[in-house]
Amino acid sequence: MNKREKQNDGVTIREHVFDGIQEYDQKLPNWWLFTFYIAIVYFVIAWFVYYQTPAPIPNDGERIEGQIAVIEAKKKAELESMLASLSNDSLREMSKDATHLASGKAIYEAKCAACHGLDLAANLNGIPLPGVPLNDTEWKYGGEPLQIMALITNGSPDLTKGMIPWKTQLSPSEIAQVVSYILSKQPS
Numbered sequence: 001m002n003k004r005e006k007q008n009d010g011v012t013i014r015e016h017v018f019d020g021i022q023e024y025d026q027k028l029p030n031w032w033l034f035t036f037y038i039a040i041v042y043f044v045i046a047w048f049v050y051y052q053t054p055a056p057i058p059n060d061g062e063r064i065e066g067q068i069a070v071i072e073a074k075k076k077a078e079l080e081s082m083l084a085s086l087s088n089d090s091l092r093e094m095s096k097d098a099t100h101l102a103s104g105k106a107i108y109e110a111k112c113a114a115c116h117g118l119d120l121a122a123n124l125n126g127i128p129l130p131g132v133p134l135n136d137t138e139w140k141y142g143g144e145p146l147q148i149m150a151l152i153t154n155g156s157p158d159l160t161k162g163m164i165p166w167k168t169q170l171s172p173s174e175i176a177q178v179v180s181y182i183l184s185k186q187p188s
């Protein structure tokens, strides 16, 4: 018995019926078959080149990591040149930069607010906190930006007061950002 049934229009339909549905049995078009064969050949070549050649071509992940490393190196170089040129004026300039201020605020709230207060006034609902106010014009150790930076970096000369050298926990750029945040809160 012939399993295939030729229709008038040349379309072949399989005999098999399931749930009232029959299947076409067509030869795939040549353009489709060629694309398929080319894809198979391409796969074999690509597999060989990527995985079997001695100097592997970097995959996407490695390429992205390479790009990130380049960006990181650039950022580091920029940061270093920024730190090298750090001055009272450049710190004041930083205190107008929204990105530095946002980072400085985050560091301040995490590390400093416990003693100096969220509003820098060193008191919490009328209860004085251990730190000194940083939002006034009175500076025990000098109010120039570089003096503030040095005091935060190296701590108070009197360590028993609780103001530790923050250089052990914060990078110079983070300290510069926190200084710029404090500067932005100065009464003008």
Ligand code: HEC
Pocket: 108, 111, 112, 113, 114, 115, 116, 130, 131, 132, 134, 138, 139, 140, 141, 142, 148, 151, 152, 156, 157, 158, 161, 162, 163, 164, 166, 178
């Ligand atoms: C454990 C409490 C405590 C923490 C936390 C703390 N400080 Fe202080 N800070 C103090 C005290 C106390 C003084 C006063 C030190 C003195 O009189 O010698 C001080 C002094 C200072 C001064 C000098 C003020 C002046 O009048 O010259 C600055 C600036 C300062 N702190 C910034 C910071 C920053 C920025 C942070 C967070 C990175 C921080 N402090 C975290 C307690 C603290």
